[in-house]
Amino acid sequence: ETGVTQTPRHLVMGMTNKKSLKCEQHLGHNAMYWYKQSAKKPLELMFVYNFKEQTENNSVPSRFSPECPNSSHLFLHLHTLQPEDSALYLCASSQDPAGYSYNEQFFGPGTRLTVL
Amino acid sequence: KQEVTQIPAALSVPEGENLVLNCSFTDSAIYNLQWFRQDPGKGLTSLLLIQSSQREQTSGRLNASLDKSSGRSTLYIAASQPGDSATYLCAVKWADSGGSNYKLTFGKGTLLTVNP
Numbered sequence: 001e002t003g004v005t006q007t008p009r010h011l012v013m014g015m016t017n018k019k020s021l022k023c024e025q026h027l028g029h030n031a032m033y034w035y036k037q038s039a040k041k042p043l044e045l046m047f048v049y050n051f052k053e054q055t056e057n058n059s060v061p062s063r064f065s066p067e068c069p070n071s072s073h074l075f076l077h078l079h080t081l082q083p084e085d086s087a088l089y090l091c092a093s094s095q096d097p098a099g100y101s102y103n104e105q106f107f108g109p110g111t112r113l114t115v116l
Numbered sequence: 117k118q119e120v121t122q123i124p125a126a127l128s129v130p131e132g133e134n135l136v137l138n139c140s141f142t143d144s145a146i147y148n149l150q151w152f153r154q155d156p157g158k159g160l161t162s163l164l165l166i167q168s169s170q171r172e173q174t175s176g177r178l179n180a181s182l183d184k185s186s187g188r189s190t191l192y193i194a195a196s197q198p199g200d201s202a203t204y205l206c207a208v209k210w211a212d213s214g215g216s217n218y219k220l221t222f223g224k225g226t227l228l229t230v231n232p
Contacts, residue, residue, distance in 0.1 A: 002159065004159070045219075090160070099219075112157055
């Protein structure tokens with residue numbers, strides 16, 4: 001266990017549904033991240049939050065909406081997704097803010113999302 | 117922009133064999149390089165982290181080397197076991213054009229299967 005938990009672990013949704021992914025870190029870290037892992041592609045960084053403030057959005061479509069209410073919790077709200085959004089969504093956290101040279105990220109187990 | 121390539125994409129070996137996984141990166145100005153293990157449907161577990169000033173790191177049966185000038189790293193696994201079966205990911209930390217914001221770029225991974 002890395003100290004980063006994600007729920008649900010599996011999610012199947014239709015294109016018109018609205019759902020949310022949840023990530024919680026029990027490490028007292030200050031930065032949290034959402035990654036997307038699609039088949040046969042490298043991990044893609046989606047969003048970064050430092051001290052609850054979003055500091056990076058890597059051109060992610062607006063149908064993905066992140067929320068960071070405090071430094072321990074991170075959500076990814078999903079609506080009107082497309083089948084190509086099916087992937088493993090990984091959350092990570094780090095003690096030091098993103099962008100620092102010495103920060104080390106700890107990953108959660110991921111949510112396997114299938115969009116029908 | 118940094119690109120990370122891992123060869124081969126998949127590897128199958130008999131139990132007990134020593135093996136090498138390869139990682140190459142396009143920009144040698146890296147801060148560190150990290151090897152991760154990912155079990156099916158799971159998150160990433162950090163195996164070894166090599167700072168740019170180091171040549172290798174060892175942990176048990178694992179040895180990672182780094183040759184910054186040639187843009188290459190290898191992960192050597194000795195006496196492989198079926199429990200080593202997983203996807204192995206290489207990630208490089210580097211500074212973007214401003215030199216003050218560090219990013220992490222992943223390869224696509226090598227899927228290793230160790231047959232009993």
